[in-house]
Amino acid sequence: MYPQVLLKNRKPDRIATLAEYRESGGYEGLARVLGQRSPDEVRKVLLDAILLGRGGAAFPAGVKMMTVADDAPFPRYLVCNADEMEPGTFKDRVLIHADPHQLIEGMVLAAYAVSAEKGIIFIRPEYESAARILEREIGIAREAGFLGKNVLGSGFNVELAVHRSGGRYICGEVTAQINALEGRRPNPRQAPPFPTEKGLWGKPTVLQNVETLCCIPHILRNGAQWFKELALTETGAGTKLFGISGRVNRPGCYELPMGVRLSEIIEEYAGGMKNGGEFKACLPGGASTSYLTRDHYHIEMDFDALRRVGNRLGTGAIMVFDRETCMVAATLNLIEFFARESCGWCTPCREGIPYIRDILARIEAGEGEPGDIPALKTICKHLWYAYCAFAPGAVSPVEGLLTHFEDEVAAHIHEKKCPFKGS
Ligand SMILES: Cc1cc2nc3c(=O)[nH]c(=O)nc-3n(C[C@H](O)[C@H](O)[C@H](O)COP(=O)(O)O)c2cc1C
Numbered sequence: 370m371y372p373q374v375l376l377k378n379r380k381p382d383r384i385a386t387l388a389e390y391r392e393s394g395g396y397e398g399l400a401r402v403l404g405q406r407s408p409d410e411v412r413k414v415l416l417d418a419i420l421l422g423r424g425g426a427a428f429p430a431g432v433k434m435m436t437v438a439d440d441a442p443f444p445r446y447l448v449c450n451a452d453e454m455e456p457g458t459f460k461d462r463v464l465i466h467a468d469p470h471q472l473i474e475g476m477v478l479a480a481y482a483v484s485a486e487k488g489i490i491f492i493r494p495e496y497e498s499a500a501r502i503l504e505r506e507i508g509i510a511r512e513a514g515f516l517g518k519n520v521l522g523s524g525f526n527v528e529l530a531v532h533r534s535g536g537r538y539i540c541g542e543v544t545a546q547i548n549a550l551e552g553r554r555p556n557p558r559q560a561p562p563f564p565t566e567k568g569l570w571g572k573p574t575v576l577q578n579v580e581t582l583c584c585i586p587h588i589l590r591n592g593a594q595w596f597k598e599l600a601l602t603e604t605g606a607g608t609k610l611f612g613i614s615g616r617v618n619r620p621g622c623y624e625l626p627m628g629v630r631l632s633e634i635i636e637e638y639a640g641g642m643k644n645g646g647e648f649k650a651c652l653p654g655g656a657s658t659s660y661l662t663r664d665h666y667h668i669e670m671d672f673d674a675l676r677r678v679g680n681r682l683g684t685g686a687i688m689v690f691d692r693e694t695c696m697v698a699a700t701l702n703l704i705e706f707f708a709r710e711s712c713g714w715c716t717p718c719r720e721g722i723p724y725i726r727d728i729l730a731r732i733e734a735g736e737g738e739p740g741d742i743p744a745l746k747t748i749c750k751h752l753w754y755a756y757c758a759f760a761p762g763a764v765s766p767v768e769g770l771l772t773h774f775e776d777e778v779a780a781h782i783h784e785k786k787c788p789f790k791g792s
């Protein structure tokens with residue numbers, strides 16, 4: 370059993386209370402930091418810990434916080450991204466339901482690091498129970514002196530609020546989220562200027578994922594070196610929540626060291642393949658990553674190792690497919706989601722993704738033509754030039770399909786039917 374850090378207070382039937390969080394060392398990091406370490410020192414510790422963003426882009430949290438200039442204007446904002454609409458991803462919900470004070474402490478510490486006095490949790494509307502838990506526990510933390518005015522007598526003030534999203538996937542993208550919070554149409558904004566310079570209402574804004582923020586109390590209590598040593602690989606740091614779903618016996622959310630092998634996650638934690646099936650492929654980090662195949666079965670699951678094989682660890686949401694799965698149908702299912710969720714702001718994405726969906730639907734229905742494969746490849750290339758990261762993410766599984774399973778696509782076209790369906 371590997372050390373449990375973020376999920377150590379997880380219980381099968383209820384959330385951890387403030388008292389339980391404190392018994393496990395909760396709010397100790399905050400007490401040690403406030404009044405004893407400067408915001409700059411806190412940012413330096415996060416930088417040394419190599420805390421990479423857990424929301425999908427793997428950007429170093431310490432670097433992002435450092436980009437808030439010393440003389441940047443006030444007020445400054447901290448936004449917690451709890452949008453979590455990436456298909457297959459459910460780790461942030463688990464974190465909030467398991468131990469909400471861990472997130473609250475992480476937000477207070479992150480706010481202190483960038484001298485923000487207002488923190489907003491942007492949460493998807495389907496997570497109403499998580500939003501209510503947070504609202505209640507924020508009140509409890511305030512009464513206990515962990516947030517509000519003069520936190521723990523340090524002179525630092527910070528307030529937290531929960532904001533329910535209108536409910537579109539694009540609202541998870543950082544600049545679209547800022548537009549949404551301002552009540553505007555949630556299409557992405559041009560950057561630069563980056564949000565840390567000009568974000569919410571034109572003021573410096575630091576936006577981090579739930580899991581990233583949850584790591585912060587532990588790093589400040591135990592040190593950067595401790596955090597790095599949690600990982601199994603030289604290039605990794607910390608633990609990672611892996612949300613595993615699909616053709617496995619025990620789907621669920623598992624906290625494992627960064628760098629753990631994919632085969633170990635599937636066999637030891639997810640209970641192996643369902644019905645004794647054979648592993649065919651998986652998405653390693655949500656719907657906007659590419660496929661890993663049997664050749665990658667023992668890959669070390671950290672950001673660097675995935676990058677080296679042209680993929681991404683993304684959110685760590687692993688979706689597993691077995692030999693019985695038609696990869697055309699699986700990819701069609703994903704692209705249908707992306708076609709629905711394109712914000713429509715730029716032409717390549719608004720037009721290109723539905724076009725890919727239509728071609729894949731024809732192929733799956735046995736009506737594909739030999740020219741469809743090169744056409745798909747060309748459209749996918751164009752989508753890398755769309756306005757925001759949504760489009761490259763959307764085509765990642767399609768490119769994975771064409772790279773690793775082109776034979777399967779060709780068989781659909783050649784046989785004029787889906788080879789996985791009975792005739
Ligand atoms: C279309 C799209 C959707 C996204 N959805 C989320 C999301 O739901 N949650 C999240 O934390 N990051 C999401 N991201 C990534 C954010 O833009 C951003 O990189 C992240 O929230 C920053 O926090 P981190 O550095 O702690 O990961 C999304 C990005 C894109 C392009």
Ligand code: SF4
Binds near residue numbers: 756
């Ligand atoms: S790439 Fe898609 S989601 Fe991003 S701005 Fe263009 S239309 Fe909107």
